[in-house]
Amino acid sequence: MSKPDFLLVRELGKSYGDRAVFEHVSFTMDRGEFVCVIGHSGCGKTTILNILAGLDQATEGEAVMDGREIGGPSLDRGVVFQGHALMPWLSVAGNIAFGVRSRWPDWPRDKVMKQVQKYVDLVRLTGNEQKKPSQLSGGMKQRVGIARAFAIEPRMLLLDEPFGALDALTRGAIQDELLSICAATNQTVFMITHDVDEAILLADRILLMTSGPRARIAEVVQNTLPRARTRADVHHHPHYYRIRNHLVDFLTNRAAPPVREIPRYLAQVK
């Protein structure tokens, strides 16, 4: 018998009234695996992530992590939010410490600050500990968000389009950092993106979602590129464009939002 899956998502569905956003979403993740979800906006990617985070409830199906059903938010799952969601009245260190203190409430102050410093250094923000989020650039803010999620040492990391708002250069630099941190910590990561290149660089497997309503996972693409990928040379690999073309084809042809039928009464007017 094979070992049980670390994360098991079975027949997950979410609907508002009789309007299903997505349905029959099933997939599994192994420990240490990096999985990306790609799909057009509105396909319910963020809802799936929120369900995994415990912030939202599915109307159908279940999500089980390490044998336990996900029923609410937990420190076992660190979340990096789309809009970084840093608390502007706290400093960089204060934001990260908020998480650390939640995780280990009885740690003394110096132990908390040591943990904070470790992750500040990890995302290369050393020297900016006392700055407020408003004094940071977009990339630095997102790094603080990542450090906050990592610093609680979660068993799984959930990233909701973390680099969406960044410019290409900054995004590349942080992608490289994320890769090296994940490799060093063997972190299990579930990430939403709509950037094909980002998915190929970061993910071991890529879930392709059709557009909503009634979105579902159309296929799972195994990233055949070896794991020691870097942004500098990933696109030189012989398989790179094969995978990339496949993903782009999917997004432009098969996942495209269905053309809505014109209601008859409108058609007649035309």
Added chain:
Amino acid sequence: MTVSQRLRSGVLSLLIAVIALGFWHLSTLQPSTGSAKAVDPEYAKLMGLDRTKRGGMPSPAEVGKTAWKQISNPFYDAGSNDKGIGIQLGYSVGRVMLGFALAAALAIPLGFVTGLSPIIYGALNPFIQVLKPISPLAWMPLALYTIKDSAISSIFVIFICSLWPMLINTAHGVASVRRDWINVARTLEAGTMRTCFRVILPAAAPTILTGMRISMGIAWLVIVAAEMLVGNLGIGYFVWNEWNNLSLSNVIFAILVIGVVGMALDLAFGALQRAVTYVEA
């Protein structure tokens, strides 16, 4: 503002003050009493024309003299109708602080709960909307009848007028805390108390402080009127008493003092507000 701009504004302010004082001075100049000399002294005495003219609009110099006299001895106490400006101000500020503190003690926790729960918000909103526009002085007869103490009644009036801006602003500030921050707290399994005090309170603090600043402004406006009504003590009573004494220079001095103290209170709350304000990133 740059330094040179500030300097120019300062010079302009000074100029405006000098011009205003100048007009005031010119308009209160005594007409020359040369004609009085032609009158028979006996007649003049009879008509009171020989005395230096009292009453009327005092000149800036007279007001200045009064101000100096009051400021140099602010805490004298010569009976119930003659107390120094410091004592009167002390009573007024004390009443405002007490009424305001009581209002804050009720409005901020209640506003917090109201902001958290849309049901409570909906339930309280009609009452707030009806009670808010009532002039606080309209409560005075009811307060005097039920409390039967004029000093406590004026504190109640301050309480009731400070309540609404703090209540409404706290509820609004708490209700509009960004969903993201609450979600962060939830994913970090922060408890209810921790979320309230470490996330919602600091997030809503600038809005709450704005409400407190508005309340304090209103309270200071209302205390003067309330003290005119209830009498006995306080800067409002002082103004009314000096009006009965026809001592307009004391009235003008008191008006200036009311303005300065109101400004000081507002500046203090402005500083508090700046201390809790954050730049949204």
